Amino acid sequence: MKRAAIVATLWLLALVPAYAQQKSILFDAKHAQTAGNADWTLDEDSCGIAQRYPTPDQTGITSSTAETYWSGAFSAMGVDLVKKGFHVESLPTTARISYGDTTNPQDLANYNVFVIPEPNVALTSAEITAIRSFVQNGGGLFMIADHAGADRNNDGIDAPGVFNQLMGSPSVFGIVFNDNSADRTLGWFDNHPDDNYTSDAASPIIHGSFGVPAAGRGLGLFGSTTMTISGSAKGHVWKTGLSNTSTSGVTFATSTYGTGRVAAVGDSSTGEDATNGCGHTTYLGYNDPSYDNGLIYANAVAWLAGGGGGGGGTTQLLGNPGFESGTAPWTASTGVIDNSASEAAHSGSWKAWMDGYGSAHTDSIVQTVAIPSGKTSATLTFWLHIDTAETTTTTAYDTLKVQIRNSSGTVLATLATYSNLNKNTGYAQKSFSLNAYIGQTVQVYLVGVEDGSLQTSFVVDDFALNVN
Numbered sequence: 001m002k003r004a005a006i007v008a009t010l011w012l013l014a015l016v017p018a019y020a021q022q023k024s025i026l027f028d029a030k031h032a033q034t035a036g037n038a039d040w041t042l043d044e045d046s047c048g049i050a051q052r053y054p055t056p057d058q059t060g061i062t063s064s065t066a067e068t069y070w071s072g073a074f075s076a077m078g079v080d081l082v083k084k085g086f087h088v089e090s091l092p093t094t095a096r097i098s099y100g101d102t103t104n105p106q107d108l109a110n111y112n113v114f115v116i117p118e119p120n121v122a123l124t125s126a127e128i129t130a131i132r133s134f135v136q137n138g139g140g141l142f143m144i145a146d147h148a149g150a151d152r153n154n155d156g157i158d159a160p161g162v163f164n165q166l167m168g169s170p171s172v173f174g175i176v177f178n179d180n181s182a183d184r185t186l187g188w189f190d191n192h193p194d195d196n197y198t199s200d201a202a203s204p205i206i207h208g209s210f211g212v213p214a215a216g217r218g219l220g221l222f223g224s225t226t227m228t229i230s231g232s233a234k235g236h237v238w239k240t241g242l243s244n245t246s247t248s249g250v251t252f253a254t255s256t257y258g259t260g261r262v263a264a265v266g267d268s269s270t271g272e273d274a275t276n277g278c279g280h281t282t283y284l285g286y287n288d289p290s291y292d293n294g295l296i297y298a299n300a301v302a303w304l305a306g307g308g309g310g311g312g313g314t315t316q317l318l319g320n321p322g323f324e325s326g327t328a329p330w331t332a333s334t335g336v337i338d339n340s341a342s343e344a345a346h347s348g349s350w351k352a353w354m355d356g357y358g359s360a361h362t363d364s365i366v367q368t369v370a371i372p373s374g375k376t377s378a379t380l381t382f383w384l385h386i387d388t389a390e391t392t393t394t395t396a397y398d399t400l401k402v403q404i405r406n407s408s409g410t411v412l413a414t415l416a417t418y419s420n421l422n423k424n425t426g427y428a429q430k431s432f433s434l435n436a437y438i439g440q441t442v443q444v445y446l447v448g449v450e451d452g453s454l455q456t457s458f459v460v461d462d463f464a465l466n467v468n
Contacts (some may be wrong), residue, residue, distance in 0.1 A: 023085070023086050023087065023112045023113070023305040024086070024087045024088075024089065024110065024111045024112050024113075025081060025086050025087065025088045025089070025111065025112065025113045025115060025301060025305070026088075026089050026090075026091055026106065026108070026111040026113070026114050026115065027041070027042055027050075027074065027078070027088065027089070027090050027091065027115045027117065028091050028097075028114065028115065028116040028117065028119065029041045029042075029050035029090045029091055029092055029093065030091050030092060030093045030094075030095060030097075031116070031119035031120060031121040031123070031162070032119065032120035032121045032152065032153050032155075033050075033117055033118065033119065033120070034047075034048045034050075034278070034280070035120045035152035035153035036120075036152035036153065036280075037152075037280045037281045037282065038073075038118060038120070038152055038268070038280065038282075039072055039073035039074075039272075039276040039278055039280040039282055040072070040073060040074050040117035040118055040144075040268060040271070040272065041072035041073070041074055041090060042054045042070050042072045042074055042075055042077075042078040042088060042090050043055060043070035043071050043072045043075060043078075043090070044071055044072055044276075044277060044278060047277065047278035047279075048278065049092065049093055050072060050090040050092055050093075051090065051092055052089055052090055052091075052092055052095070052106065053089060053090075054070045054072075054075075054078065054088070054089075054090065055070075056069065058078075058082045058087070058088065061079055061082045061083060062083075063083060063348060063349050065079055065083070066079075067079045067080075067273055067275065067287060068275050071275075071276060071277030071278075072276055072277075073272045073273050073274075073275065073276040073280065073282040074117055074271060074272060074273070074286070075273060075275070075276075076272075076273035076285075076286040076287040076294070077271055077273075077286045077294070077297060080286070080287075080294060080298065081298065081301060083348065084210070084298060084302075084347070084348070085347060086301065086305070089106070089111075091106055097123075097126075097127040097130050097131065098126075098130050099129075099130040099131070099133040099134045099137075100133070108130060108131070108133075108134040108139060109134070109137075111139070112139065112140060112304070112305045113139070113140040113141070113142060113301055113304045113305050114131065114134060114139060114140070114141050114142070115142040115144065115301075116141070116142065116143055116144065116163075117144045117268060117271060118144055118145060118146045118150070118159040118268040119159055119162045119163075120151065120152045120153050120155070120157070120158065120159065120162075121153070121155065121157070121162070122157050122161075122162055122165060123162060123165065123166055128165070128166050131166060132166075132172065132257070134260070135173075135257045135258060135260035135261070135262060136257055136258030136259070136260055137258060137259060137260065138258070138259040138260050139260045140260060140261045140262070140263070140301075140303075140304025140305055140306075141260070141261070141262045141263070141304070142262075142263045142264075142300060142301065142304055143163045143166075143175075143262070143263070143264040143265070144159075144264075144265055144268050144270075144271050145159040145160050145163055145177055145225055145264065145265065145266055145267070145268065146158065146159045146160070146223065146224075146225070146266075146267060146268045146269075147181070147187065147188040147189070147223040147224055147225050147266075147267065148160055148177075148178055148179045148180050148181040148183065148187035148188050148225050149181025149187075149188060150223070158179065159177075159268070160177035160178065160179040160225050161177075161179050163175075163177055163264070164176060164177055164179060170230075171230070172257060173232075173233060173255040173257050173262045173264075174229055174230045174231030174232050174233035174255050175227050175228075175229055175233050175253050175255055175262070175264050176227060176228045176229075177225055177226075177227055177264075177266070178225045178226050178227070178228070179225070186225070186226045186239070186248070186249055187225050187226070188223065188224075188225065189221070189223075189224060189239070190221060190222055190223065190224070191219075191221040191224060191239055191240050191251070192219070192220040192221055192222060192290075192291065193216060193217050193218040193219065193220060193290070193291055194218045194219040194220075194221050194224075194237055194238075194239060194240055194251055195213070195214075195215050195216060195217060195218030195219075195237075195240075196218070196237060196238045196239065196240050196241070196242065196244055197213065197218065197236065197237055197244065198234075198235060198236045198237070198244055199244060200234075200236075201317065201370050201372070202317065202372055202467070203234075203236050204254070204299060204300075204302075204303035204316065205236040205237075205252060205254060205263070205296060205299050205300055205303065206236055206237075206296075206299075207316070207317060207318075207319060208295075208296075208298075208299025208300070208302060208303060208316060209298070209299055209302035209303070209316050209321065209464070210295055210298045210299050210302065210320075210321070210322065210324065210325070211295055211299070211319055211320035211321065211322070211324065211325035212319035212320060212325070212328075212329060213292035213295050213296055214292060214328075217290070217291050217292040218237065218291060218292055218296075219237055219251060219252065219265070219267070219270050219291060219292070219293055219296060220269065220270060220285065220288050220290060220291035220293055221251060221266065221267045221269065221270065222267065222269040222283070223267060223269060224239075224251060224266040224267035224269070225266045225267070226239055226248065226249050226250055226251055226266055227248075227250040227251070227253050227264060227266060228247060228248045228250070229247050229248075229250055229253050229255075230247060231255070232255050232256045232257070233253055233254070233255040234253065234254050234255065235247075235250040235252070235253050236250075236252045236253065236254060237250070237251045237252035237296075238250055238251060239251055250266075251265065251266045251267070252264070252265050252266070252296065252300075253265075254300070254303070261303060261304050261306075262304075263300040263303070263304055265297075265300075268285075269283065269285050270285050270286065270291075270293040270296075270297070271285055271286050271293070271297060272284075272285040272286065273285060273286055273287055295325060316464050316465065316466050317369050317370075317371065317465040317466075317467060318367060318369060318444070318463050318464060318465045319367065321462060321463040321464055322345075322346075322347060322348050322350065322351075322461060322462050322463070323337050323345075323348075323350035323351055323352055323461065324348045324349065324350050329367055329368075330352075330365050330366065330367050331365070331366050331367070332352060332363075332364070332365040332366075333354070333362075333363040333364055333365070335353075336352050336353060336354055336363050336364075336365055337350060337351075337352055337365075338350065338351065338352070338353045339351075340353075343356075343385070343387065343457060343459050344385075345461050346383040346385070346427045346461035346462045347461065347462055348461075350461075351459055351460065351461040352365050352446075352459070352460045352461065353457060353458075353459045354400065354446070354447075354448035354457070354458040354459075354460070355398060355400075355448040355449075355450040355455070355456055355457055355458055356387070356450075356455045356456065356457035356458075357450060357455060358389065358450075358453060358454055358455035359450070359452055359453070360450065360451060360452045361449075361450045362447065362448065362449050362450070363447070363448045363458075364445065364446060364447040364448070365445075365446050365460070366405075366443050366444065366445045366446070367443070367444050368407060368441065368442070368443050369441070369442065369443075369444060369465060370440075370441045371434065371437055371438050371439065371440060371441075371442065371465070371467060372438075372439070372467065373438060373439035374438075374439075375438050375467040375468060376468055377433070377435055377467065377468045378433070378434040378435055378437065378438050378465065378466070378467045379431060379432070379433060379434065379464075379465070379466050379467075380415075380431070380432045380433075380434050380444060380463070380464070380465050381429055381430065381431045381432075381463070381464045381465075381466070382429070382430055382460050382461070382462060382463040382464070383427040383428065383429050383430075383460065383461050383462045384400075384418065384424075384427060384428055384429075384430055384458070384459070384460050385424060385426065385427045385428075385457075385458075385459040385460075386400075386418060386420070386422050386423045386424055386456065386457070386458055386459070387423060387455075387456070387457040387459070388420040388423045388454070388455065388456040388457070389454040389455050389456070390420040390423075390454045390456060391454075392420070392421075393421070394421075395421075396417075396419030396420060396421050397419070397420055397450075397451045397454070397456070398419060398420045398448070398449065398450045398451055398455075398456035398458075399417055399418065399419045399448070399449050400417070400418045400419070400446060400447070400448045400449075400458040401414050401416075401417050401446070401447050401448075401449075402414070402415040402416045402417075402418075402430070402432070402445075402446055403415065403443075403445040403446070403447065404434065404437060404442050404443070404444065404445070405442065405443040405445045406440075406441075406442060406443070407441045407442070407443065409443065409445075411445075412437070412442065413436075415432045416430065416432070418458065419456075420456040423456075427459075427461070434465065438467075444463070444465065446458075446460065
């Protein structure tokens, strides 16, 4: 009978997507991230001082762990990234920023991504040099600003000013924050939801590793600034009402520098959460159910963690590749996209579970995707688990076909056929070249067909269609 418990596979929830394995994210907590009512840290055992390792230890985080596991107002982001397979740490006030200094245990060379949430203290020239070198040599930098004039400790500089100093004039990243607090159109404004997304289907922020933000959700901006972009910088979200091809009015941007990557957002409200252990006034942001802040951030971190590609790096094209954001843009048979515990997901809580009824049945999932022309490679991957009650070692009674179809549904190729004979106790990653379909719009189509008795479950998760 379908949905019979498969105890041996439950702990596969601990497995993580390939792109997230062993990636380390460092959160800056030494530049007045707790000034005023801010509490932009993962966790503080002592108010105002974030320790290197959040407590309790992140190894205790499961798919059901609440963001209150840690006490900082960036704990929702930290806990979610751990669930997605990343390792997170804080840079305490007593630590230092360096690059290539083997005597520093928190040297930036030991991390994949450096997140700087709304700094309220200027960076030193040595810190600026280290951060630029980190990015230039393949690191990822995430700059989380706030509206112009948000000088929480009254020291004469706010986050846009700190970041503009980091980037220099002209900006080495091609990004400039609006730091004019009198400009209530582009320097200090509310915009919620801001779903004025780029139309670029290859955007790693809007069409990223963890899914596609929805229309009517987007960023929840409560006191934001904007950016002007040039050179290698790209816009991914613009203030509502502005052209999504403009070089100004950008609320979420990316860039490249050397072999590294940079992401930037105009408002720290998008990253915070409503709980902290120090009595500060904070609000829902990263985990606000009204917006897709967390999804956009997670896509950014995944992209930043894949640095080293410069301007020609890998882009993942599929939306909602791990099924954690509902059904769209997949089309699936009823009940296929599922979060029950009887069959574990490869990561997160959701997966696509085809067949498993023990009676004649057909299930399918499909997503239409445009593979841009001009790319040199396109590779489809996903993780597959097959569970069966069939005992034969010779006959394929139940099958799963992996197909590429054209936009009208005509089969162009059957990439593989799996069956009850391919049963496995865990997940196995499958990989296929789609180079033949570069420049085309195709359907990634999986169809499972079960015969009249003895169930076979085909469970798939964590898709990617990577192009270079």
